[in-house]
Amino acid sequence: MNRRYCSLPRQSAPAFAPGLAAERLGALAAGRRMWVNGTVLHYCFLDADTDASVIPVPGTGRTRRVPWAGAEEQRDVLRECFREWQDLGIGVTFTEVTDRSEAELRIGFQQGDGSWSVIGRDALSVGLGERTMNLGWDLTEHDGRWTALHEIGHALGMRHEHQSPFAGVHWDDEAVYADLAGPPNHWSRDRTDRDILHRLDAAEANGSVWDPQSVMQFSFGPGLILEPEQYHNGLYPSGSLSPSDKEFALRWYPPAAAPAALVPFRSAPLGLGPGEQGDFAVEPPETRVYSVGTFGESDCVVVVFEERDGEPRYLAGHDDGGTPHNARIRVRLVRGRRYVVRVRLHSTWGSGETAAMCW
Structure with missing residues:
Protein backbone atom coordinates (compact mmCIF):
# COMPACT_ATOMS: atom_id res chain seq x y z
CA MET A 1 0.00 0.00 0.00
CA ASN A 2 1.35 3.45 -0.90
CA ARG A 3 1.22 5.56 2.24
CA ARG A 4 0.92 9.33 1.78
CA TYR A 5 2.01 11.35 4.78
CA CYS A 6 1.26 14.77 6.22
CA SER A 7 4.18 17.16 5.60
CA LEU A 8 4.12 20.05 8.07
CA PRO A 9 5.36 23.51 7.08
CA ARG A 10 8.74 24.38 8.56
CA GLN A 11 8.23 25.92 12.00
CA SER A 12 10.43 28.46 13.70
CA ALA A 13 11.43 27.80 17.29
CA PRO A 14 10.16 30.32 19.86
CA ALA A 15 12.73 32.82 21.09
CA PHE A 16 12.24 32.76 24.85
CA ALA A 17 14.48 34.80 27.13
CA PRO A 18 17.53 32.89 28.40
CA GLY A 19 17.57 31.57 31.95
CA LEU A 20 13.90 30.57 32.26
CA ALA A 21 13.26 27.66 34.62
CA ALA A 22 12.66 24.29 32.98
CA GLU A 23 9.14 24.02 34.41
CA ARG A 24 8.22 27.42 33.01
CA LEU A 25 9.68 26.57 29.59
CA GLY A 26 7.74 23.30 29.55
CA ALA A 27 4.45 25.07 30.27
CA LEU A 28 5.14 27.60 27.51
CA ALA A 29 5.99 24.87 25.00
CA ALA A 30 2.81 22.97 25.86
CA GLY A 31 0.43 25.88 25.57
CA ARG A 32 1.85 28.42 23.15
CA ARG A 33 0.00 27.05 20.09
CA MET A 34 -3.29 26.20 21.80
CA TRP A 35 -6.39 28.31 21.19
CA VAL A 36 -8.14 29.82 24.17
CA ASN A 37 -11.16 27.70 24.94
CA GLY A 38 -14.47 29.06 23.68
CA THR A 39 -12.92 30.25 20.40
CA VAL A 40 -15.11 29.95 17.31
CA LEU A 41 -12.77 28.82 14.53
CA HIS A 42 -14.11 30.11 11.23
CA TYR A 43 -12.93 28.21 8.17
CA CYS A 44 -13.27 29.01 4.49
CA PHE A 45 -12.45 27.15 1.29
CA LEU A 46 -10.24 29.07 -1.13
CA ASP A 47 -11.69 28.94 -4.63
CA ALA A 48 -11.35 32.34 -6.32
CA ASP A 49 -9.56 32.61 -9.68
CA THR A 50 -6.58 34.20 -7.93
CA ASP A 51 -6.22 31.36 -5.41
CA ALA A 52 -3.40 29.34 -6.93
CA SER A 53 0.29 28.60 -6.68
CA VAL A 54 2.64 29.50 -9.52
CA ILE A 55 5.22 26.75 -9.96
CA PRO A 56 8.01 26.24 -12.52
CA VAL A 57 7.64 23.74 -15.37
CA PRO A 58 10.91 21.73 -15.28
CA GLY A 59 13.19 22.22 -18.28
CA THR A 60 11.08 24.91 -19.96
CA GLY A 61 11.81 28.14 -18.11
CA ARG A 62 8.03 28.64 -17.88
CA THR A 63 5.60 28.52 -15.00
CA ARG A 64 2.07 27.25 -14.56
CA ARG A 65 -0.76 28.00 -12.16
CA VAL A 66 -1.98 25.22 -9.90
CA PRO A 67 -5.37 26.11 -8.39
CA TRP A 68 -6.22 25.75 -4.71
CA ALA A 69 -9.92 25.09 -5.29
CA GLY A 70 -11.45 21.78 -4.25
CA ALA A 71 -14.51 19.97 -5.56
CA GLU A 72 -17.64 19.90 -3.42
CA GLU A 73 -17.20 16.21 -2.53
CA GLN A 74 -13.75 17.06 -1.15
CA ARG A 75 -15.19 19.87 0.94
CA ASP A 76 -17.93 17.59 2.23
CA VAL A 77 -15.39 15.15 3.66
CA LEU A 78 -13.70 17.98 5.52
CA ARG A 79 -17.04 19.34 6.77
CA GLU A 80 -17.93 15.88 8.11
CA CYS A 81 -14.59 15.66 9.91
CA PHE A 82 -14.98 19.10 11.48
CA ARG A 83 -18.36 17.86 12.78
CA GLU A 84 -16.76 14.69 14.16
CA TRP A 85 -14.31 16.69 16.24
CA GLN A 86 -17.10 19.11 17.23
CA ASP A 87 -19.41 16.30 18.31
CA LEU A 88 -16.96 15.35 21.06
CA GLY A 89 -18.46 18.27 22.95
CA ILE A 90 -15.32 20.39 22.90
CA GLY A 91 -15.42 24.08 23.81
CA VAL A 92 -13.98 25.18 20.45
CA THR A 93 -16.50 25.32 17.63
CA PHE A 94 -16.09 25.34 13.84
CA THR A 95 -18.12 27.59 11.55
CA GLU A 96 -17.84 27.78 7.77
CA VAL A 97 -17.69 31.27 6.24
CA THR A 98 -17.21 32.53 2.70
CA ASP A 99 -15.22 35.68 3.51
CA ARG A 100 -11.55 34.83 4.04
CA SER A 101 -11.05 37.98 6.12
CA GLU A 102 -13.30 36.38 8.76
CA ALA A 103 -11.56 32.98 8.66
CA GLU A 104 -8.82 31.84 11.01
CA LEU A 105 -8.49 28.66 8.91
CA ARG A 106 -8.15 29.02 5.13
CA ILE A 107 -8.22 25.73 3.26
CA GLY A 108 -6.88 24.81 -0.15
CA PHE A 109 -6.81 21.59 -2.17
CA GLN A 110 -3.68 22.05 -4.28
CA GLN A 111 -2.78 18.69 -5.78
CA GLY A 112 0.90 17.82 -5.53
CA ASP A 113 1.55 20.14 -2.58
CA GLY A 114 0.99 17.47 0.05
CA SER A 115 -1.44 17.55 2.94
CA TRP A 116 -0.53 19.80 5.85
CA SER A 117 -1.77 22.34 8.36
CA VAL A 118 -0.14 24.97 10.52
CA ILE A 119 -0.42 24.06 14.19
CA GLY A 120 -3.01 25.72 16.40
CA ARG A 121 -2.98 29.49 16.73
CA ASP A 122 0.09 29.78 14.52
CA ALA A 123 -2.68 30.22 11.93
CA LEU A 124 -3.10 33.80 13.15
CA SER A 125 0.35 34.72 11.79
CA VAL A 126 -0.43 33.47 8.24
CA GLY A 127 -1.35 36.18 5.72
CA LEU A 128 -4.97 36.44 4.55
CA GLY A 129 -3.95 35.52 1.01
CA GLU A 130 -2.29 32.28 2.13
CA ARG A 131 -3.52 28.85 3.15
CA THR A 132 -3.36 27.58 6.71
CA MET A 133 -4.24 24.05 5.55
CA ASN A 134 -3.89 22.10 2.32
CA LEU A 135 -5.39 18.75 1.31
CA GLY A 136 -3.15 17.50 -1.47
CA TRP A 137 -4.93 14.32 -2.56
CA ASP A 138 -8.44 12.96 -3.08
CA LEU A 139 -10.20 12.78 0.29
CA THR A 140 -12.81 10.38 -1.08
CA GLU A 141 -10.12 7.72 -1.64
CA HIS A 142 -8.51 5.36 0.88
CA ASP A 143 -7.19 7.21 3.97
CA GLY A 144 -8.82 10.46 2.84
CA ARG A 145 -10.95 10.71 5.96
CA TRP A 146 -7.92 9.97 8.14
CA THR A 147 -6.08 12.80 6.37
CA ALA A 148 -8.87 15.28 7.09
CA LEU A 149 -9.19 14.29 10.76
CA HIS A 150 -5.40 14.42 11.11
CA GLU A 151 -5.05 17.94 9.66
CA ILE A 152 -7.87 19.25 11.85
CA GLY A 153 -5.99 17.74 14.79
CA HIS A 154 -3.01 19.91 13.84
CA ALA A 155 -5.31 22.95 13.56
CA LEU A 156 -6.38 22.23 17.16
CA GLY A 157 -2.74 22.17 18.30
CA MET A 158 -1.85 18.45 18.11
CA ARG A 159 1.54 17.13 17.00
CA HIS A 160 2.61 13.91 15.25
CA GLU A 161 2.19 11.03 17.68
CA HIS A 162 5.06 8.89 16.33
CA GLN A 163 7.42 11.75 17.28
CA SER A 164 6.43 11.54 20.94
CA PRO A 165 9.44 11.05 23.23
CA PHE A 166 7.30 8.56 25.16
CA ALA A 167 6.99 6.23 22.16
CA GLY A 168 10.36 4.58 22.62
CA VAL A 169 10.52 3.94 18.88
CA HIS A 170 13.88 2.77 17.54
CA TRP A 171 13.90 3.40 13.80
CA ASP A 172 15.93 1.84 11.03
CA ASP A 173 16.88 5.32 9.88
CA GLU A 174 18.25 4.41 6.45
CA ALA A 175 15.23 2.23 5.69
CA VAL A 176 12.95 5.14 6.62
CA TYR A 177 14.91 7.58 4.42
CA ALA A 178 14.72 5.16 1.49
CA ASP A 179 11.00 4.48 1.96
CA LEU A 180 10.07 8.16 2.12
CA ALA A 181 12.35 9.10 -0.79
CA GLY A 182 10.27 6.95 -3.13
CA PRO A 183 6.70 7.38 -4.39
CA PRO A 184 4.25 8.70 -3.44
CA ASN A 185 6.00 11.05 -0.97
CA HIS A 186 9.39 11.81 -2.61
CA TRP A 187 10.69 13.36 0.63
CA SER A 188 14.18 14.68 1.22
CA ARG A 189 16.19 13.42 4.17
CA ASP A 190 15.63 16.79 5.85
CA ARG A 191 11.84 16.50 5.61
CA THR A 192 11.93 12.91 6.82
CA ASP A 193 13.97 14.04 9.82
CA ARG A 194 11.47 16.84 10.60
CA ASP A 195 8.25 14.85 10.24
CA ILE A 196 9.30 11.31 11.19
CA LEU A 197 12.60 10.84 13.02
CA HIS A 198 12.88 14.00 15.12
CA ARG A 199 11.62 13.53 18.67
CA LEU A 200 9.49 16.24 20.21
CA ASP A 201 10.18 17.78 23.57
CA ALA A 202 8.08 16.07 26.25
CA ALA A 203 6.04 19.25 26.78
CA GLU A 204 5.07 19.36 23.08
CA ALA A 205 3.72 15.79 22.97
CA ASN A 206 -0.03 15.18 22.84
CA GLY A 207 0.10 13.19 26.08
CA SER A 208 2.44 11.56 28.58
CA VAL A 209 1.84 8.08 27.10
CA TRP A 210 2.36 7.05 23.48
CA ASP A 211 -0.86 6.21 21.63
CA PRO A 212 -0.09 4.07 18.54
CA GLN A 213 -3.80 4.23 17.58
CA SER A 214 -3.98 8.04 17.55
CA VAL A 215 -5.28 9.78 14.44
CA MET A 216 -2.02 11.76 14.65
CA GLN A 217 0.02 8.54 14.26
CA PHE A 218 1.27 7.58 10.79
CA SER A 219 1.02 4.00 9.56
CA PHE A 220 4.34 2.34 8.72
CA GLY A 221 5.14 -0.73 6.65
CA PRO A 222 7.43 -3.61 7.60
CA GLY A 223 11.08 -3.09 8.46
CA LEU A 224 11.00 0.60 9.41
CA ILE A 225 10.54 0.18 13.17
CA LEU A 226 13.11 -1.98 14.96
CA GLU A 227 11.63 -1.51 18.45
CA PRO A 228 9.11 -2.04 19.94
CA GLU A 229 9.50 -5.43 18.31
CA GLN A 230 5.74 -5.91 17.95
CA TYR A 231 5.77 -3.19 15.24
CA HIS A 232 8.70 -4.56 13.25
CA ASN A 233 6.22 -5.95 10.70
CA GLY A 234 4.33 -2.68 10.50
CA LEU A 235 2.14 -0.32 12.51
CA TYR A 236 -1.37 0.33 11.23
CA PRO A 237 -3.59 2.62 13.32
CA SER A 238 -7.32 2.57 12.64
CA GLY A 239 -7.41 6.07 11.10
CA SER A 240 -10.17 7.24 13.46
CA LEU A 241 -10.18 9.31 16.65
CA SER A 242 -8.78 7.24 19.51
CA PRO A 243 -9.80 7.59 23.17
CA SER A 244 -6.54 9.51 23.80
CA ASP A 245 -7.29 11.91 20.93
CA LYS A 246 -10.66 12.65 22.48
CA GLU A 247 -9.10 13.07 25.93
CA PHE A 248 -6.57 15.56 24.55
CA ALA A 249 -9.27 17.65 22.88
CA LEU A 250 -11.49 17.70 25.96
CA ARG A 251 -8.56 18.41 28.30
CA TRP A 252 -7.57 21.55 26.40
CA TYR A 253 -11.06 22.48 25.22
CA PRO A 254 -13.64 21.38 27.82
CA PRO A 255 -17.28 22.45 27.37
CA ALA A 256 -17.21 26.22 27.78
CA ALA A 257 -18.52 27.61 31.07
CA ALA A 258 -20.59 30.78 31.41
CA PRO A 259 -18.26 33.78 31.86
Whole structure:
Protein backbone atom coordinates (compact mmCIF):
# COMPACT_ATOMS: atom_id res chain seq x y z
CA MET A 1 0.00 0.00 0.00
CA ASN A 2 1.35 3.45 -0.90
CA ARG A 3 1.22 5.56 2.24
CA ARG A 4 0.92 9.33 1.78
CA TYR A 5 2.01 11.35 4.78
CA CYS A 6 1.26 14.77 6.22
CA SER A 7 4.18 17.16 5.60
CA LEU A 8 4.12 20.05 8.07
CA PRO A 9 5.36 23.51 7.08
CA ARG A 10 8.74 24.38 8.56
CA GLN A 11 8.23 25.92 12.00
CA SER A 12 10.43 28.46 13.70
CA ALA A 13 11.43 27.80 17.29
CA PRO A 14 10.16 30.32 19.86
CA ALA A 15 12.73 32.82 21.09
CA PHE A 16 12.24 32.76 24.85
CA ALA A 17 14.48 34.80 27.13
CA PRO A 18 17.53 32.89 28.40
CA GLY A 19 17.57 31.57 31.95
CA LEU A 20 13.90 30.57 32.26
CA ALA A 21 13.26 27.66 34.62
CA ALA A 22 12.66 24.29 32.98
CA GLU A 23 9.14 24.02 34.41
CA ARG A 24 8.22 27.42 33.01
CA LEU A 25 9.68 26.57 29.59
CA GLY A 26 7.74 23.30 29.55
CA ALA A 27 4.45 25.07 30.27
CA LEU A 28 5.14 27.60 27.51
CA ALA A 29 5.99 24.87 25.00
CA ALA A 30 2.81 22.97 25.86
CA GLY A 31 0.43 25.88 25.57
CA ARG A 32 1.85 28.42 23.15
CA ARG A 33 0.00 27.05 20.09
CA MET A 34 -3.29 26.20 21.80
CA TRP A 35 -6.39 28.31 21.19
CA VAL A 36 -8.14 29.82 24.17
CA ASN A 37 -11.16 27.70 24.94
CA GLY A 38 -14.47 29.06 23.68
CA THR A 39 -12.92 30.25 20.40
CA VAL A 40 -15.11 29.95 17.31
CA LEU A 41 -12.77 28.82 14.53
CA HIS A 42 -14.11 30.11 11.23
CA TYR A 43 -12.93 28.21 8.17
CA CYS A 44 -13.27 29.01 4.49
CA PHE A 45 -12.45 27.15 1.29
CA LEU A 46 -10.24 29.07 -1.13
CA ASP A 47 -11.69 28.94 -4.63
CA ALA A 48 -11.35 32.34 -6.32
CA ASP A 49 -9.56 32.61 -9.68
CA THR A 50 -6.58 34.20 -7.93
CA ASP A 51 -6.22 31.36 -5.41
CA ALA A 52 -3.40 29.34 -6.93
CA SER A 53 0.29 28.60 -6.68
CA VAL A 54 2.64 29.50 -9.52
CA ILE A 55 5.22 26.75 -9.96
CA PRO A 56 8.01 26.24 -12.52
CA VAL A 57 7.64 23.74 -15.37
CA PRO A 58 10.91 21.73 -15.28
CA GLY A 59 13.19 22.22 -18.28
CA THR A 60 11.08 24.91 -19.96
CA GLY A 61 11.81 28.14 -18.11
CA ARG A 62 8.03 28.64 -17.88
CA THR A 63 5.60 28.52 -15.00
CA ARG A 64 2.07 27.25 -14.56
CA ARG A 65 -0.76 28.00 -12.16
CA VAL A 66 -1.98 25.22 -9.90
CA PRO A 67 -5.37 26.11 -8.39
CA TRP A 68 -6.22 25.75 -4.71
CA ALA A 69 -9.92 25.09 -5.29
CA GLY A 70 -11.45 21.78 -4.25
CA ALA A 71 -14.51 19.97 -5.56
CA GLU A 72 -17.64 19.90 -3.42
CA GLU A 73 -17.20 16.21 -2.53
CA GLN A 74 -13.75 17.06 -1.15
CA ARG A 75 -15.19 19.87 0.94
CA ASP A 76 -17.93 17.59 2.23
CA VAL A 77 -15.39 15.15 3.66
CA LEU A 78 -13.70 17.98 5.52
CA ARG A 79 -17.04 19.34 6.77
CA GLU A 80 -17.93 15.88 8.11
CA CYS A 81 -14.59 15.66 9.91
CA PHE A 82 -14.98 19.10 11.48
CA ARG A 83 -18.36 17.86 12.78
CA GLU A 84 -16.76 14.69 14.16
CA TRP A 85 -14.31 16.69 16.24
CA GLN A 86 -17.10 19.11 17.23
CA ASP A 87 -19.41 16.30 18.31
CA LEU A 88 -16.96 15.35 21.06
CA GLY A 89 -18.46 18.27 22.95
CA ILE A 90 -15.32 20.39 22.90
CA GLY A 91 -15.42 24.08 23.81
CA VAL A 92 -13.98 25.18 20.45
CA THR A 93 -16.50 25.32 17.63
CA PHE A 94 -16.09 25.34 13.84
CA THR A 95 -18.12 27.59 11.55
CA GLU A 96 -17.84 27.78 7.77
CA VAL A 97 -17.69 31.27 6.24
CA THR A 98 -17.21 32.53 2.70
CA ASP A 99 -15.22 35.68 3.51
CA ARG A 100 -11.55 34.83 4.04
CA SER A 101 -11.05 37.98 6.12
CA GLU A 102 -13.30 36.38 8.76
CA ALA A 103 -11.56 32.98 8.66
CA GLU A 104 -8.82 31.84 11.01
CA LEU A 105 -8.49 28.66 8.91
CA ARG A 106 -8.15 29.02 5.13
CA ILE A 107 -8.22 25.73 3.26
CA GLY A 108 -6.88 24.81 -0.15
CA PHE A 109 -6.81 21.59 -2.17
CA GLN A 110 -3.68 22.05 -4.28
CA GLN A 111 -2.78 18.69 -5.78
CA GLY A 112 0.90 17.82 -5.53
CA ASP A 113 1.55 20.14 -2.58
CA GLY A 114 0.99 17.47 0.05
CA SER A 115 -1.44 17.55 2.94
CA TRP A 116 -0.53 19.80 5.85
CA SER A 117 -1.77 22.34 8.36
CA VAL A 118 -0.14 24.97 10.52
CA ILE A 119 -0.42 24.06 14.19
CA GLY A 120 -3.01 25.72 16.40
CA ARG A 121 -2.98 29.49 16.73
CA ASP A 122 0.09 29.78 14.52
CA ALA A 123 -2.68 30.22 11.93
CA LEU A 124 -3.10 33.80 13.15
CA SER A 125 0.35 34.72 11.79
CA VAL A 126 -0.43 33.47 8.24
CA GLY A 127 -1.35 36.18 5.72
CA LEU A 128 -4.97 36.44 4.55
CA GLY A 129 -3.95 35.52 1.01
CA GLU A 130 -2.29 32.28 2.13
CA ARG A 131 -3.52 28.85 3.15
CA THR A 132 -3.36 27.58 6.71
CA MET A 133 -4.24 24.05 5.55
CA ASN A 134 -3.89 22.10 2.32
CA LEU A 135 -5.39 18.75 1.31
CA GLY A 136 -3.15 17.50 -1.47
CA TRP A 137 -4.93 14.32 -2.56
CA ASP A 138 -8.44 12.96 -3.08
CA LEU A 139 -10.20 12.78 0.29
CA THR A 140 -12.81 10.38 -1.08
CA GLU A 141 -10.12 7.72 -1.64
CA HIS A 142 -8.51 5.36 0.88
CA ASP A 143 -7.19 7.21 3.97
CA GLY A 144 -8.82 10.46 2.84
CA ARG A 145 -10.95 10.71 5.96
CA TRP A 146 -7.92 9.97 8.14
CA THR A 147 -6.08 12.80 6.37
CA ALA A 148 -8.87 15.28 7.09
CA LEU A 149 -9.19 14.29 10.76
CA HIS A 150 -5.40 14.42 11.11
CA GLU A 151 -5.05 17.94 9.66
CA ILE A 152 -7.87 19.25 11.85
CA GLY A 153 -5.99 17.74 14.79
CA HIS A 154 -3.01 19.91 13.84
CA ALA A 155 -5.31 22.95 13.56
CA LEU A 156 -6.38 22.23 17.16
CA GLY A 157 -2.74 22.17 18.30
CA MET A 158 -1.85 18.45 18.11
CA ARG A 159 1.54 17.13 17.00
CA HIS A 160 2.61 13.91 15.25
CA GLU A 161 2.19 11.03 17.68
CA HIS A 162 5.06 8.89 16.33
CA GLN A 163 7.42 11.75 17.28
CA SER A 164 6.43 11.54 20.94
CA PRO A 165 9.44 11.05 23.23
CA PHE A 166 7.30 8.56 25.16
CA ALA A 167 6.99 6.23 22.16
CA GLY A 168 10.36 4.58 22.62
CA VAL A 169 10.52 3.94 18.88
CA HIS A 170 13.88 2.77 17.54
CA TRP A 171 13.90 3.40 13.80
CA ASP A 172 15.93 1.84 11.03
CA ASP A 173 16.88 5.32 9.88
CA GLU A 174 18.25 4.41 6.45
CA ALA A 175 15.23 2.23 5.69
CA VAL A 176 12.95 5.14 6.62
CA TYR A 177 14.91 7.58 4.42
CA ALA A 178 14.72 5.16 1.49
CA ASP A 179 11.00 4.48 1.96
CA LEU A 180 10.07 8.16 2.12
CA ALA A 181 12.35 9.10 -0.79
CA GLY A 182 10.27 6.95 -3.13
CA PRO A 183 6.70 7.38 -4.39
CA PRO A 184 4.25 8.70 -3.44
CA ASN A 185 6.00 11.05 -0.97
CA HIS A 186 9.39 11.81 -2.61
CA TRP A 187 10.69 13.36 0.63
CA SER A 188 14.18 14.68 1.22
CA ARG A 189 16.19 13.42 4.17
CA ASP A 190 15.63 16.79 5.85
CA ARG A 191 11.84 16.50 5.61
CA THR A 192 11.93 12.91 6.82
CA ASP A 193 13.97 14.04 9.82
CA ARG A 194 11.47 16.84 10.60
CA ASP A 195 8.25 14.85 10.24
CA ILE A 196 9.30 11.31 11.19
CA LEU A 197 12.60 10.84 13.02
CA HIS A 198 12.88 14.00 15.12
CA ARG A 199 11.62 13.53 18.67
CA LEU A 200 9.49 16.24 20.21
CA ASP A 201 10.18 17.78 23.57
CA ALA A 202 8.08 16.07 26.25
CA ALA A 203 6.04 19.25 26.78
CA GLU A 204 5.07 19.36 23.08
CA ALA A 205 3.72 15.79 22.97
CA ASN A 206 -0.03 15.18 22.84
CA GLY A 207 0.10 13.19 26.08
CA SER A 208 2.44 11.56 28.58
CA VAL A 209 1.84 8.08 27.10
CA TRP A 210 2.36 7.05 23.48
CA ASP A 211 -0.86 6.21 21.63
CA PRO A 212 -0.09 4.07 18.54
CA GLN A 213 -3.80 4.23 17.58
CA SER A 214 -3.98 8.04 17.55
CA VAL A 215 -5.28 9.78 14.44
CA MET A 216 -2.02 11.76 14.65
CA GLN A 217 0.02 8.54 14.26
CA PHE A 218 1.27 7.58 10.79
CA SER A 219 1.02 4.00 9.56
CA PHE A 220 4.34 2.34 8.72
CA GLY A 221 5.14 -0.73 6.65
CA PRO A 222 7.43 -3.61 7.60
CA GLY A 223 11.08 -3.09 8.46
CA LEU A 224 11.00 0.60 9.41
CA ILE A 225 10.54 0.18 13.17
CA LEU A 226 13.11 -1.98 14.96
CA GLU A 227 11.63 -1.51 18.45
CA PRO A 228 9.11 -2.04 19.94
CA GLU A 229 9.50 -5.43 18.31
CA GLN A 230 5.74 -5.91 17.95
CA TYR A 231 5.77 -3.19 15.24
CA HIS A 232 8.70 -4.56 13.25
CA ASN A 233 6.22 -5.95 10.70
CA GLY A 234 4.33 -2.68 10.50
CA LEU A 235 2.14 -0.32 12.51
CA TYR A 236 -1.37 0.33 11.23
CA PRO A 237 -3.59 2.62 13.32
CA SER A 238 -7.32 2.57 12.64
CA GLY A 239 -7.41 6.07 11.10
CA SER A 240 -10.17 7.24 13.46
CA LEU A 241 -10.18 9.31 16.65
CA SER A 242 -8.78 7.24 19.51
CA PRO A 243 -9.80 7.59 23.17
CA SER A 244 -6.54 9.51 23.80
CA ASP A 245 -7.29 11.91 20.93
CA LYS A 246 -10.66 12.65 22.48
CA GLU A 247 -9.10 13.07 25.93
CA PHE A 248 -6.57 15.56 24.55
CA ALA A 249 -9.27 17.65 22.88
CA LEU A 250 -11.49 17.70 25.96
CA ARG A 251 -8.56 18.41 28.30
CA TRP A 252 -7.57 21.55 26.40
CA TYR A 253 -11.06 22.48 25.22
CA PRO A 254 -13.64 21.38 27.82
CA PRO A 255 -17.28 22.45 27.37
CA ALA A 256 -17.21 26.22 27.78
CA ALA A 257 -18.52 27.61 31.07
CA ALA A 258 -20.59 30.78 31.41
CA PRO A 259 -18.26 33.78 31.86
CA ALA A 260 -18.17 35.75 35.10
CA ALA A 261 -18.64 39.53 35.05
CA LEU A 262 -15.47 41.64 34.74
CA VAL A 263 -16.35 45.10 36.01
CA PRO A 264 -14.05 47.94 34.92
CA PHE A 265 -11.47 48.94 37.57
CA ARG A 266 -12.25 45.86 39.68
CA SER A 267 -9.68 43.05 39.63
CA ALA A 268 -10.81 39.44 39.34
CA PRO A 269 -8.51 36.81 40.94
CA LEU A 270 -7.84 33.95 38.54
CA GLY A 271 -6.87 31.05 40.84
CA LEU A 272 -5.86 28.90 37.84
CA GLY A 273 -3.49 25.98 37.39
CA PRO A 274 -1.20 25.55 34.35
CA GLY A 275 -3.28 25.18 31.17
CA GLU A 276 -6.49 26.31 32.88
CA GLN A 277 -8.60 29.25 31.78
CA GLY A 278 -10.74 32.03 33.20
CA ASP A 279 -13.62 33.54 31.21
CA PHE A 280 -15.15 36.96 31.80
CA ALA A 281 -17.89 39.10 30.27
CA VAL A 282 -17.44 42.86 29.91
CA GLU A 283 -20.28 45.30 29.26
CA PRO A 284 -18.55 48.69 29.03
CA PRO A 285 -20.35 51.60 30.69
CA GLU A 286 -19.00 54.02 28.05
CA THR A 287 -17.43 53.89 24.59
CA ARG A 288 -13.68 54.45 24.74
CA VAL A 289 -10.30 52.72 24.54
CA TYR A 290 -9.84 50.34 27.48
CA SER A 291 -6.88 48.35 28.74
CA VAL A 292 -7.49 44.66 29.39
CA GLY A 293 -4.80 42.54 31.00
CA THR A 294 -3.40 40.54 33.86
CA PHE A 295 -1.39 41.23 37.01
CA GLY A 296 0.98 38.92 38.85
CA GLU A 297 4.09 36.85 38.20
CA SER A 298 2.64 34.57 35.55
CA ASP A 299 2.68 33.68 31.86
CA CYS A 300 -0.74 34.12 30.26
CA VAL A 301 -2.46 34.56 26.95
CA VAL A 302 -5.36 37.04 26.98
CA VAL A 303 -7.89 37.30 24.14
CA VAL A 304 -10.78 39.74 23.79
CA PHE A 305 -13.82 38.73 21.71
CA GLU A 306 -16.75 40.91 20.65
CA GLU A 307 -20.12 39.21 20.52
CA ARG A 308 -21.84 39.67 17.16
CA ASP A 309 -25.22 38.05 16.67
CA GLY A 310 -24.52 35.91 19.71
CA GLU A 311 -21.16 34.65 18.43
CA PRO A 312 -17.78 35.72 19.81
CA ARG A 313 -15.52 37.25 17.14
CA TYR A 314 -11.79 37.65 17.75
CA LEU A 315 -10.92 41.28 18.46
CA ALA A 316 -7.39 41.28 19.93
CA GLY A 317 -4.99 39.07 21.84
CA HIS A 318 -1.64 39.12 23.62
CA ASP A 319 0.59 36.32 24.91
CA ASP A 320 3.15 37.45 27.49
CA GLY A 321 4.70 33.99 27.79
CA GLY A 322 8.38 33.98 28.70
CA THR A 323 8.64 37.73 29.34
CA PRO A 324 8.78 39.67 32.63
CA HIS A 325 5.73 41.70 31.53
CA ASN A 326 2.04 40.95 31.90
CA ALA A 327 -0.34 40.48 28.98
CA ARG A 328 -2.06 43.76 28.17
CA ILE A 329 -4.35 44.83 25.33
CA ARG A 330 -5.58 48.31 24.45
CA VAL A 331 -8.85 48.00 22.61
CA ARG A 332 -11.87 50.15 21.84
CA LEU A 333 -15.03 48.85 23.53
CA VAL A 334 -18.46 50.18 22.62
CA ARG A 335 -21.21 50.82 25.14
CA GLY A 336 -24.22 48.57 24.55
CA ARG A 337 -22.10 45.71 23.16
CA ARG A 338 -20.91 42.64 25.04
CA TYR A 339 -17.33 41.40 25.11
CA VAL A 340 -15.74 38.20 26.39
CA VAL A 341 -12.24 38.14 27.88
CA ARG A 342 -10.54 34.75 28.04
CA VAL A 343 -7.34 34.23 30.02
CA ARG A 344 -5.38 30.98 29.67
CA LEU A 345 -2.57 30.49 32.20
CA HIS A 346 0.67 28.92 31.00
CA SER A 347 2.38 29.00 34.38
CA THR A 348 3.05 31.06 37.49
CA TRP A 349 6.64 31.85 38.39
CA GLY A 350 6.23 33.93 41.54
CA SER A 351 4.46 33.78 44.86
CA GLY A 352 1.83 36.44 44.26
CA GLU A 353 -1.73 36.08 43.03
CA THR A 354 -2.65 36.44 39.35
CA ALA A 355 -5.65 38.56 38.47
CA ALA A 356 -7.42 39.98 35.44
CA MET A 357 -8.69 43.54 35.07
CA CYS A 358 -10.34 45.91 32.61
CA TRP A 359 -9.72 49.61 33.11
